[in-house]
Amino acid sequence: METRSSATKGVGGRLCVIGGTMPTRRGLRYAGGMSLLITAFGAFDCGWNCSERLLDALEDEREALAALWGGPVAFVRFAVDTEAVAGRLRAALAAHRPTHLLLMGQAAGRAGLLFERIARNDRDLRAPDACGRCGALGPVDPAGPETRVATWPDLAGAVARLASEGLPVALSDDAGRHLCNQTLYLALGVEGLNAVFLHLPLLPEQAAEGLPAAQGGRPTLPLDDMRRAVRALLLHSRRSAAASAAES
Numbered sequence: 078m079e080t081r082s083s084a085t086k087g088v089g090g091r092l093c094v095i096g097g098t099m100p101t102r103r104g105l106r107y108a109g110g111m112s113l114l115i116t117a118f119g120a121f122d123c124g125w126n127c128s129e130r131l132l133d134a135l136e137d138e139r140e141a142l143a144a145l146w147g148g149p150v151a152f153v154r155f156a157v158d159t160e161a162v163a164g165r166l167r168a169a170l171a172a173h174r175p176t177h178l179l180l181m182g183q184a185a186g187r188a189g190l191l192f193e194r195i196a197r198n199d200r201d202l203r204a205p206d207a208c209g210r211c212g213a214l215g216p217v218d219p220a221g222p223e224t225r226v227a228t229w230p231d232l233a234g235a236v237a238r239l240a241s242e243g244l245p246v247a248l249s250d251d252a253g254r255h256l257c258n259q260t261l262y263l264a265l266g267v268e269g270l271n272a273v274f275l276h277l278p279l280l281p282e283q284a285a286e287g288l289p290a291a292q293g294g295r296p297t298l299p300l301d302d303m304r305r306a307v308r309a310l311l312l313h314s315r316r317s318a319a320a321s322a323a324e325s
Contacts, residue, residue, distance in 0.1 A: 110148050111146065111147060111148040111176050111177060111315070111318060112149045112150075112151075112174065113148065113149070113151070113176075113177045113178075114151045114152075114153060114169060114170070114173045114175035114177070114178050115135060115150065115151070115152050115179045115181065115307075116132070116154070116155060116166075116169065116178070116179070116181060116260070117129045117131065117132035117152075117154055117155070117181045117182070118155050118157050118181075118182050118183065118256065118257075119154055119155065119157060119207070120157070121157045121183060121204070121206075121207070121290075122185070122204050122290045123289040123290070124283065124286075124288035124289055124290055125283070125288070126157075126182075127183045127277050127278075127279055127280045127283060127303075128181040128182050128183050128277055129154060130280060130300065131277065131300060132154060132181065134300060134303075134304055135152065135304065135307060136152045139152075142307075142308070142311060145312055146311045146314075146315055147315050148176075149173075151173040151175065153165075153169040153173070155256075155260070156207050157206045157207040158206055158207050158208055158256075159200060159202065159206045159208075159210055159214060159256055159259060160208070160210070162259060162260055162263075163259075163263055166260055166263055170267065170270070175270070176269075176270070176271060177229065177271040177272070177314070178264050178270055178272040178273075179229075179272075179273060179275060179307070179310070180257070180260050180261055180264060180273070180274040180275065181274070181276075181277060182256070182257035182260075182274065182275075182276060182277065183276075183277055183279070183290070184257070184277060184278065185278075185290040185295050186278075186296070187276055187277075187278045187296065188245060188278060188296040189244075189245030189246055189278060189296075190239070190244060190245060190275060190278070190298070190303070190306050191246070191247055191248070191275070192227070192229075192232055192235070192236055192246070192247075192248050192249065192273055192274070192276075193227065193250075193251075193252040193257070193258075193261060193273065193274040193275075193276060194226060194227045194232065194248055194249065194273075195224050195225075195226060195227070195250045195252065196224065196225045196227075196258050196262035196265055197223065197224050197252070197254065197258055197262065198216045198217050198218055198221050198222065198223055198224065198225075198262060199215075199216060199217065199258075200213070200214040200215060200216070200217060200254055200255075200258075201213045201214070201254035201255075202255055202256075203254075206255075206256065217258075217259050217262045218262070218263075218266065221266065226265070227261070227272065227273040227274070228265060228271050228272050228273070229271050229272060230314065230317060230318065230321070231313070231314070231317040232248065232273060233248065234313065234317060235310050235313045235314060235317075236248055238309055238310075238313040239306050239313075242305065242309055244302060245298065246306065249276065252274055257274055257276065258274075260274070261273075261274040275307075275310075277298070277303060278296050278297055279295055279296070279297045279298075280297055280298070280299070280300055280303075281297045281298075281299060283297070284297050
């Protein structure tokens, strides 16, 4: 039986995870300015994951996104494995040292794009992860606070920007209790990291294929709209950061 990964507060303000230590703010800082890591999840709920499909599309335009962002952009995929994700997140942060982290995941039944503001210290998997684990699995971090708040700058302004472009988008205070919430909670324990989670509705292709997650006529959103949303987020955040720097 696999040993459960857990996190506890360690010395020096670090978030310590069994098997390693989350990087501190200094370790995350990119010498050239802002750097971005975008993540997605793999297969889930007996079918492919829309967040991974979006990540593939974004990776195909890596250079254009880097120019839009004004710094390096990296991409990482996580398996839907509640016991392994903490270590994989830690490794990704250590490898890429981002100043900003955009986590993405699938939320079947959601009608639009949702930026999650709150992560909760709880794991309750209604749908099994890739290893078959489900049900109430306890806290993400036994020593952590009940909730953590997203640290991505000017999130409300970003949502307003996306909405002005005709995209269905909103802020959300309920990231669920699955791995989406778990990874956001872990990321928000890293000092100095600007992080947020973007929940994605299903793609029309998932509904057309009759995947289990798409049963019951759940809402969908085209891939091009999802790509447009990420580009708009990056551009708004870059401009917002520049404006803040000019004022300071």
